[in-house]
Amino acid sequence: MLRFGEISRRDFLKICTIVTASMGLPYSMVDKVSAALKKGPKPTVIWLHFMECTGCTESLLRASHPPLARFLLDIINLEYHETLMPAAGKQAEEVLHEAMKTYKGEYICVVEGAVSTKDGGIYCKIGGKPAIEILKEVTKDAKLVIAFGTCAAFGGVQAAKPNPTGAVGVGEVIGNSKLINIPGCPPNPYNFLATVSYILTFGKLPELDHLRRPKFAYGRLIHNHCERRAHFDEGRFAEKFGDEGYKKGYCLYKLGCKGPITYSNCPVQRFCDVGVWPVGAGHPCIGCTEPNFWDNAFPIYKPVMDIEGEK
Ligand code: SF4
Secondary structure: OOOOOOOOHHHHHHHHHHHHHHOOOOHHHHHHHHHHHHHOOOOEEEEEEOEOOOHHHHHHHOOEOOEHHHHHHHHOEEEEEOOOOOOOHHHHHHHHHHHHHHOOOOOEEEEEOEEEOHHHHOOOEEOOEEHHHHHHHHHHOOOEEEEEOHHHHHOHHHHOOOOOOOEEOOHHHHOOOOEEEEOOOOOOHHHHHHHHHHHHHHOOOOOEOOOOOEHHHHOOEHHHOOOOHHHHHOOOEOOOOOOHHHHOOOEOHHHOOOHHHOEOOOOOOOEOOOOEOHHHHOOOOOOOOOOOHHHHHOOOOOOOOOOOOOO
């Protein structure tokens, strides 16, 4: 089991409060959530990496105020994670197979990265074995599979045209029956923590949308909660980067913002220690929580439709 050291009670409760709010639950539920997370037994997690940049794991690790990685390791039993574990090569393979055997039928498999399907999946191999085979083998006896990040959920950048490796999301290989998708490039770590916390607190999956995304995080359009929305409604737009409208924080729609067609809680559940998100930092949303986002993002700075509503 991997450890990062203890998390303080103060940080633990702080994260529980944010996680509870992320689930759309009232403050009065924080005690119930924190009690459920402390109760145990901790769910065992096997974390796989395929075709990706490891940004999803980084988004979890780099949050230090509060320290999300410590919190995560406080509520789960992380048996296998190639980026974090000291073991490598044959030793790592043994850890994986031992964990699959010991926790058969009980573990959660988290997948980061897309899966190559072309030519037998030879474009992504780990330990000489195609990722597609590893995925099938590990998920067969998993209780639940979480595709963490847009690459794992929908193929992501790897699946962009012409998609030379035949990259797909996890669901296209193993089906949807025990899958939850938590997309984003990177995904918000709180959406992952809130999903795991929901399952531990209520003993069931959160409500999912048609793309297997938790509705509490992906149930509403970015556009509906954006801090620039009042400018959109009043017709105040940045016409180009650096102009007067841009400097005044006007709406980025005319710079290609995909917020009106993208479902995610980014404007509410922000990123990093200082609570930023792309539109808040001055860049239009590129729609990274949606399928085919890389192909759909281009031309990146062209409005998704003209302002009269014509495509
Ligand atoms: Fe909508 Fe994007 Fe404008 Fe925000 S910046 S109001 S998400 S179009």
